[in-house]
């Protein structure tokens with residue numbers, strides 16, 4: 001994939017190849033290397049927005065980069081599984097993070113064999129625990145979806161999964177550590193309501209992206225979440241209110 005966006009220094013003069021992974025509304029994500037030629041890294045560039053006033057644009061870019069890096073640093077410190085921040089430059093709008101070898105939960109579930117129910121249950125429980133650890137340290141993700149969580153694998157496993165995508169072979173396994181990514185909308189929040197809304201966003205996104213797996217979401221993912229930290233049960237009770245409000249809202253159109 002190529003892009004017309006100019007790369008910021010030092011990447012514009014680097015001899016390391018950059019592979020564009022995704023180009024979202026806010027950022028471009030490249031795979032590259034950092035510090036050593038064999039250390040893979042994820043480079044996230046937030047290009048300047050030509051329609052914004054330059055001063056405002058710089059301020060917003062700086063705020064978002066710093067907010068995301070602060071949350072990632074806090075999570076790392078508290079033992080939540082997230083990519084480590086390796087470097088950042090808010091003037092030029094980029095962050096470099098540790099590269100997570102693996103696939104997104106979305107990709108893994110799309111390529112899954114229906115017979116793998118035991119593995120699916122374990123995966124949903126691991127997601128519940130990962131989200132619980134995040135909430136326990138006072139962070140709300142803000143955009144929890146199956147695209148924003150990865151299953152970390154050994155490089156060889158990850159390669160064979162890519163080759164066997166969709167064949168339902170054993171290599172499309174759901175096993176591995178859950179790593180939460182994309183903290184662009186994350187906030188440091190300690191309110192029960194914020195955590196409940198975070199879960200509701202995930203529940204809705206999961207139901208529409210993975211209707212086959214939706215039935216196990218409550219039992220496995222929310223079940224594991226409920227036992228993952230002290231205030232989790234209260235958050236689950238609050239989730240019921242959030243759901244009710246969601247239903248009323250959709251009935252009223």
Ligand SMILES: Nc1ncnc2c1ncn2[C@@H]1O[C@H](COP(=O)(O)OP(=O)(O)OP(=O)(O)O)[C@@H](O)[C@H]1O
Nearest residue numbers: 021022024027029042083097098099100147181182
């Ligand atoms: N640290 C990482 N290691 C490996 N892959 C990553 C990493 N960070 C992101 N990715 C890959 O790049 C994709 C996009 O990343 P991310 O969600 O952070 O970018 P984004 O542009 O903000 O996306 P979105 O538009 O969905 O919010 C992910 O779905 C994942 O496949």
